[in-house]
Amino acid sequence: xxxxxxxxxxxxxxxxxxxxxxxxxxxxxxxxxxxxxxxxxxxxxxxxxxxxxxxxxxxxxxxxxxxxxxxxxxxxxxxxxxxxxxxxxxxxxxxxxxxxxxxxxxxxxxxxxxxxxxxxxxxxxxxxxxxxxxxxxxxxxxxxxxxxxxxxxxxxxxxxxxxxxxxxxxxxxxxxxxxxxxxxxxxxxxxxxxxxxxxxxxxxxxxxxxxxxxxxxxxxxxxxxxxxxxxxxxxxxxxxxxxxxxxxxxxxxxxxxxxxxxxxxxxxxxxxxxxxxxxxxxxxxxxxxxxxxxxxxxxxxxxxxxxxxxxxxxxxxxxxxxxxxxxxxxxxxxxxxxxxxxxxxxxxxxxxxxxxxxxxxxxxxxxxxxxxxxxxxxxxxxxxxxxxxxxxxxxxxxxxxxxxxxxxxxxxxxxxxxxxxxxxxxxxxxxxxxxxxxxxxxxxxxxxxxxxxxxxxxxxxxxxxxxxxxxxxxxxxxxxxxxxxxxxxxxxxxxxxxxxxxxxxxxxxxxxxxxxxxxxxxxxxxxxxxxxxxxxxxxxxxxxxxxxxxxxxxxxxxxx
Amino acid sequence: xxxxxxxxxxxxxxxxxxxxxxxxxxxxxxxxxxxxxxxxxxxxxxxxxxxxxxxxxxxxxxxxxxxxxxxxxxxxxxxxxxxxxxxxxxxxxxxxxxxxxxxxxxxxxxxxxxxxxxxxxxxxxxxxxxxxxxxxxxxxxxxxxxxxxxxxxxxxxxxxxxxxxxxxxxxxxxxxxxxxxxxxxxxxxxxxxxxxxxxxxxxxxxxxxxxxxxxxxxxxxxxxxxxxxxxxxxxxxxxxxxxxxxxxxxxxxxxxxxxxxxxxxxxxxxxxxxxxxxxxxxxxxxxxxxxxxxxxxxxxxxxxxxxxxxxxxxxxxxxxxxxxxxxxxxxxxxxxxxxxxxxxxxxxxxxxxxxxxxxxxxxxxxxxxxxxxxxxxxxxxxxxxxxxxxxxxxxxxxxxxxxxxxxxxxxxx
Numbered sequence: 001x002x003x004x005x006x007x008x009x010x011x012x013x014x015x016x017x018x019x020x021x022x023x024x025x026x027x028x029x030x031x032x033x034x035x036x037x038x039x040x041x042x043x044x045x046x047x048x049x050x051x052x053x054x055x056x057x058x059x060x061x062x063x064x065x066x067x068x069x070x071x072x073x074x075x076x077x078x079x080x081x082x083x084x085x086x087x088x089x090x091x092x093x094x095x096x097x098x099x100x101x102x103x104x105x106x107x108x109x110x111x112x113x114x115x116x117x118x119x120x121x122x123x124x125x126x127x128x129x130x131x132x133x134x135x136x137x138x139x140x141x142x143x144x145x146x147x148x149x150x151x152x153x154x155x156x157x158x159x160x161x162x163x164x165x166x167x168x169x170x171x172x173x174x175x176x177x178x179x180x181x182x183x184x185x186x187x188x189x190x191x192x193x194x195x196x197x198x199x200x201x202x203x204x205x206x207x208x209x210x211x212x213x214x215x216x217x218x219x220x221x222x223x224x225x226x227x228x229x230x231x232x233x234x235x236x237x238x239x240x241x242x243x244x245x246x247x248x249x250x251x252x253x254x255x256x257x258x259x260x261x262x263x264x265x266x267x268x269x270x271x272x273x274x275x276x277x278x279x280x281x282x283x284x285x286x287x288x289x290x291x292x293x294x295x296x297x298x299x300x301x302x303x304x305x306x307x308x309x310x311x312x313x314x315x316x317x318x319x320x321x322x323x324x325x326x327x328x329x330x331x332x333x334x335x336x337x338x339x340x341x342x343x344x345x346x347x348x349x350x351x352x353x354x355x356x357x358x359x360x361x362x363x364x365x366x367x368x369x370x371x372x373x374x375x376x377x378x379x380x381x382x383x384x385x386x387x388x389x390x391x392x393x394x395x396x397x398x399x400x401x402x403x404x405x406x407x408x409x410x411x412x413x414x415x416x417x418x419x420x421x422x423x424x425x426x427x428x429x430x431x432x433x434x435x436x437x438x439x440x441x442x443x444x445x446x447x448x449x450x451x452x453x454x455x456x457x458x459x460x461x462x463x464x465x466x467x468x469x470x471x472x473x474x475x476x477x478x479x480x481x482x483x484x485x486x487x488x489x490x491x492x493x494x495x496x497x498x499x500x501x502x503x504x505x506x507x508x509x510x511x512x513x514x515x516x517x518x519x520x521x522x523x524x525x526x527x528x529x530x531x532x533x534x535x536x537x538x539x540x541x542x543x544x545x546x547x548x549x550x551x552x553x554x555x556x557x558x559x560x
Numbered sequence: 561x562x563x564x565x566x567x568x569x570x571x572x573x574x575x576x577x578x579x580x581x582x583x584x585x586x587x588x589x590x591x592x593x594x595x596x597x598x599x600x601x602x603x604x605x606x607x608x609x610x611x612x613x614x615x616x617x618x619x620x621x622x623x624x625x626x627x628x629x630x631x632x633x634x635x636x637x638x639x640x641x642x643x644x645x646x647x648x649x650x651x652x653x654x655x656x657x658x659x660x661x662x663x664x665x666x667x668x669x670x671x672x673x674x675x676x677x678x679x680x681x682x683x684x685x686x687x688x689x690x691x692x693x694x695x696x697x698x699x700x701x702x703x704x705x706x707x708x709x710x711x712x713x714x715x716x717x718x719x720x721x722x723x724x725x726x727x728x729x730x731x732x733x734x735x736x737x738x739x740x741x742x743x744x745x746x747x748x749x750x751x752x753x754x755x756x757x758x759x760x761x762x763x764x765x766x767x768x769x770x771x772x773x774x775x776x777x778x779x780x781x782x783x784x785x786x787x788x789x790x791x792x793x794x795x796x797x798x799x800x801x802x803x804x805x806x807x808x809x810x811x812x813x814x815x816x817x818x819x820x821x822x823x824x825x826x827x828x829x830x831x832x833x834x835x836x837x838x839x840x841x842x843x844x845x846x847x848x849x850x851x852x853x854x855x856x857x858x859x860x861x862x863x864x865x866x867x868x869x870x871x872x873x874x875x876x877x878x879x880x881x882x883x884x885x886x887x888x889x890x891x892x893x894x895x896x897x898x899x900x901x902x903x904x905x906x907x908x909x910x911x912x913x914x915x916x917x918x919x920x921x922x923x924x925x926x927x928x929x930x931x932x933x934x935x936x937x938x939x940x941x942x943x944x945x946x947x948x949x950x951x952x953x954x955x956x957x958x959x960x961x962x963x964x965x966x967x968x969x970x971x972x973x
Contacts, residue, residue: 082653141647141668141671141672141935142671142672144647144648144651144672144673144674145650145651145672145673145674146651149651149673149869149870150673152673152869152870153673153674153676153869154673156676156677156869157670157673157676157677157698157700157869159677160699160700161679167681167682223628223629224603224628224629226875227603227628227629227630227873227875227876228603230872230873230874230875230876231872231874233875234874234875251875252678252679252681252874252875252878252882253679253875253878253879253882253883254875254879255879256681258679258681299670299671299673300670300671300672300673385810385812388749388808388810388813389749389808390806390808390809391808391809391813407749407750408749408750408953493750494750494751496750496751496946497750498750498946500946500947500949500950500951500955500960500963500964501959501960501963503967503970505942505943507750518942522938522942525668525935525938526644526668
């Protein structure tokens, strides 16, 4: 797992480039050159054809753009329906711009760049921007939606059925567009009432099986009509009497009604919630929830902008700051040794397998690449089983029943993680080193040997520096990847072993990203705001290291 | 795909190409218009359900559509992902009207304000009490429960024929059986397993939280560190030293060994019973034996269907929940695919009568306590298992347990 997919491609490219180069160098025959020239001519003709705008090209262009426009139009309709105005405008603008670019003459660079830019925006900039935005909010458990949703939810859950109150049989009737509840009480009394119109007895209702089903002057609603108007009907509260403390009838399903009392009353003018039983007033004091004077909050609250709060918490809150620095140190150690060990191992094998005296290289290489072919998290799980202290394969079979606590001792767990990562990561390093080694011209070695250099001197002074030019950027990428190698740590040790006496949920092998995961998500409270703030901190760290490292590798390139 | 026919018409001129694409997208909502099309209504509820439950619900949904004309749109989701997706999507208006879930999610769902209470009305009396308690939060019921699951003691009747009276008796019987292990329980090398060890803890009189008058958990009354908790910790240390509790025997290993006949006893849930039967073992389901003298109460997990707070189809969804999911037919059908005791008493009684294994788990479940769903429970889990693991592996029970209780108290505040 040393490599994200992106790197895998780069590695393959490097290897391929290396092979192609060496192939070109070993057989620069004239025939090949001739073939190339012919291909180039065909390609030039095709390009000329495209530039002149043949009919076929135009047709393809219209169809492709038409499909894209249709898709865009559809998403705009959906967005408009759900009142997402800004995204709708963005889609409109981008599609309009794309149409203008592709139908106008010229703008050749833009024609090539637009698809890439759109994907860049959707998959990278938007994700990064959104993370940045979340880092400045209190988004997390209990602050999940906007204020209207929170009020709606509070009011919904505040409706409590009066204990042991009877169920009323309900028929919903309509008169001049206004709905009423026609209810039959458990004692057989029939009454009618509407939203905020208290119940009044009805004498002339039509009865069916002991239940009033219709009343003159009103239309009885069938279930389909009820469903069609359910938002209005579900919100209706029919007071039992003029005294609001008696409660109101509400219906959960359109066929029966119950007496409810609300625990909370929302005052829209004052923007406060009042608990009807204790009289406590909860008000919005800008913390994203209704808060009483003694500091108790009503949940749910809503999302608000909190500025740098999350960043301040990351460094100021004892439970987060205390483990932060030890985890940071281990993260660096882990990432550095992961890259170093896998690279040394991969390079060593690459040198060995690059030796012309080595037989049946193909098969060995296949075996070498096997660890790379398994999904990393799966391998990590298997390794966790093999490293079981008492029943694991390593202790029982390889070490003849030894009792080594591979994953439960603080230091051994760190070593185990590096070992497993070595197993997972060396094939990648082997691949890129093989590619880079093959790209180094054989004459260099020959010349050096003629000058009397030993094999080690050739390797140390010629091959290694040339190799570094090719692989240094990949090593940096690998470092950045391991810095955030969540799946390995999570699947192998879960960050543990933990010190049972520590007051925080952070273990000996936790790296920054797993710590963030624990701080933010483990348990039943998620804190996306804090997690995003941490992601940004990690990004800054990785970014700084990468920039410094890339600057240094420029010095290497001057060797060439 | 909220776009329906009317809004298209209103939007008027659409080019030929786009109309083609649009027709493809819009086909599904238009397809199932009820026969009495004279009534215009947006009769559709969306239900998130996991793959196992989907088959059963398809039938219930078809019945519901026939009777009421309301279409039920079943969306399959991975069970474990439903909670977080529900929390994230409901506020955006993209969430479902109804979803399936486990009761211990309730604290998170309620603090995020994404669930609405369900009024069971008089039907409440028809459900098992533990199922209703589990789905109660702050005095309201939030779901129609359908299945109860809890752990119990599986006994290989070929190895031990009698029911053990208490923990020591069980170990004695297990040792007398002459198998490799006297007793098996799956633990984690680092974090033990508080869920599976909980019945032993309660037998010492140490629940996690105290209770309010109405039976719900009181987060302000942490009980785990009480005297019984201390005794339990000491007991853990003894069992660890004696090798009876072994954190290296993971859940997988415990199951493997039990299926191989290497132990007569195995503490587990109904999910592992079918494999034991399939492996050709003769098993009985016993109550978990008491270690501390009190009653050994496992946690009960109750699954149910809950309602979105932002649902625009509240009446129809409620009708579907209470009168279809809550019907004996559907509850029995759900039991048949899941193998867990039904929550509706009538379905439960029928299931218990027909299957000794379900009956066994059901009997133990009658004494079970709902796993706390209050959000404070999150602070408990993160310290609980690690401390148990450390004690089993030879740490000092008294100081570790005290430290844990203090840490949990601190985390809750």
